[in-house]
Amino acid sequence: MAELSVKFAGLTLKNPVVTVSGTCGFGEEYAPFYKASELGAIAVKGMTLAPRDGNPPPRIAETPAGILNSIGLQNPGADAFIERELPRLKAEGATVIANISGSTIADYCKVAEKLSETDVDFIEMNISCPNVKEGGVAFGTNAKTIHEITSSVKAHSKKPLIVKLSPNVTDITEMARAAEAGGADALSLINTLLGMRIDLRTRRPILHNNVGGLSGPAVFPVALRMVWQVRNAVKLPLIGMGGIASASDAIEMLIAGADIIGVGTAMFANPYLPLEIIEGLNAYLDENGIGSVSELSATVKPW
Numbered sequence: 001m002a003e004l005s006v007k008f009a010g011l012t013l014k015n016p017v018v019t020v021s022g023t024c025g026f027g028e029e030y031a032p033f034y035k036a037s038e039l040g041a042i043a044v045k046g047m048t049l050a051p052r053d054g055n056p057p058p059r060i061a062e063t064p065a066g067i068l069n070s071i072g073l074q075n076p077g078a079d080a081f082i083e084r085e086l087p088r089l090k091a092e093g094a095t096v097i098a099n100i101s102g103s104t105i106a107d108y109c110k111v112a113e114k115l116s117e118t119d120v121d122f123i124e125m126n127i128s129c130p131n132v133k134e135g136g137v138a139f140g141t142n143a144k145t146i147h148e149i150t151s152s153v154k155a156h157s158k159k160p161l162i163v164k165l166s167p168n169v170t171d172i173t174e175m176a177r178a179a180e181a182g183g184a185d186a187l188s189l190i191n192t193l194l195g196m197r198i199d200l201r202t203r204r205p206i207l208h209n210n211v212g213g214l215s216g217p218a219v220f221p222v223a224l225r226m227v228w229q230v231r232n233a234v235k236l237p238l239i240g241m242g243g244i245a246s247a248s249d250a251i252e253m254l255i256a257g258a259d260i261i262g263v264g265t266a267m268f269a270n271p272y273l274p275l276e277i278i279e280g281l282n283a284y285l286d287e288n289g290i291g292s293v294s295e296l297s298a299t300v301k302p303w
């Protein structure tokens with residue numbers, strides 16, 4: 001049997017499969033299917049300092065091979081996460097990635113400080129949410145701001161800091177380099193791609209927010225391309241995500257340069273997908289005589 005455990009930003013994960021932020025709540029919806037401790041890690045819904053109601057509905061629109069969402073960071077706030085959700089997840093033995101957002105750099109720093117005093121394993125800084133006016137993607141589409149917010153939050157964080165990159169930029173490698181220079185311990189990519197649908201009958205956008213973030217299999221080739229580009233631009237460990245819907249997608253993502261992979265939207269159709277990916281990856285490694293996941297990462301042979 002191949003070695004599935006992976007070293008990632010200083011910690012050892014039991015396997016390279018994580019569920020991505022916003023698609024698995026705080027783990028409770030998937031609890032009837034399997035334990036979060038069977039995953040490499042679970043990235044919880046993005047949290048802010050104060051609770052947020054999110055955007056008005058409709059907040060989800062279907063698209064061919066994907067969905068558009070404009071949830072707008074609905075969450076109970078960092079204190080409620082720490083008091084109510086985190087103890088349950090840790091008692092189950094889960095490795096927890098706490099995903100954070102804010103309207104100002106000071107907000108991000110305060111949430112990071114709070115989480116630093118808990119037993120979350122990683123802090124993932126979302127600077128790529130396309131669904132809130134203030135904060136989110138406003139920080140993540142400018143290299144100078146990425147450097148500034150990364151170095152500030154890093155100074156307030158005692159946990160490994162993962163910076164989550166936006167695909168809604170001209171050159172993602174520039175953003176990755178800025179996060180690396182700012183002191184990030186790892187990068188995750190990609191967040192959703194900005195999109196839109198219109199109801200022909202009313203001529204109104206389907207989403208109340210007019211626009212939203214596209215995720216699911218439709219974005220997979222874009223995510224794969226960006227992970228490959230970023231792998232060639234920085235030395236940081238990478239979580240590759242965006243449209244992964246099968247073990248073979250996950251294996252492609254690892255070969256392109258990801259150290260570990262994230263699954264999100266495709267779980268809405270198949271909640272068991274993360275376990276199927278772990279099984280499929282194990283079989284692929286054995287069949288190809290590859291001893292460990294890390295031996296597979298970044299082994300693409302470009303033409």
Ligand SMILES: Cc1cc2nc3c(=O)[nH]c(=O)nc-3n(C[C@H](O)[C@H](O)[C@H](O)COP(=O)(O)O)c2cc1C
Pocket residue numbers: 020021022023045046047069071073099126129164190191192214215216217219241242243244262263264265266
């Ligand atoms: C409904 C929904 C909510 C999301 N909420 C968050 C969030 O709170 N924070 C975050 O960093 N990313 C969020 N994302 C982005 C995902 O974590 C992921 O980057 C993206 O969906 C691409 O992966 P996928 O195609 O496998 O879903 C959300 C995505 C969806 C579909």
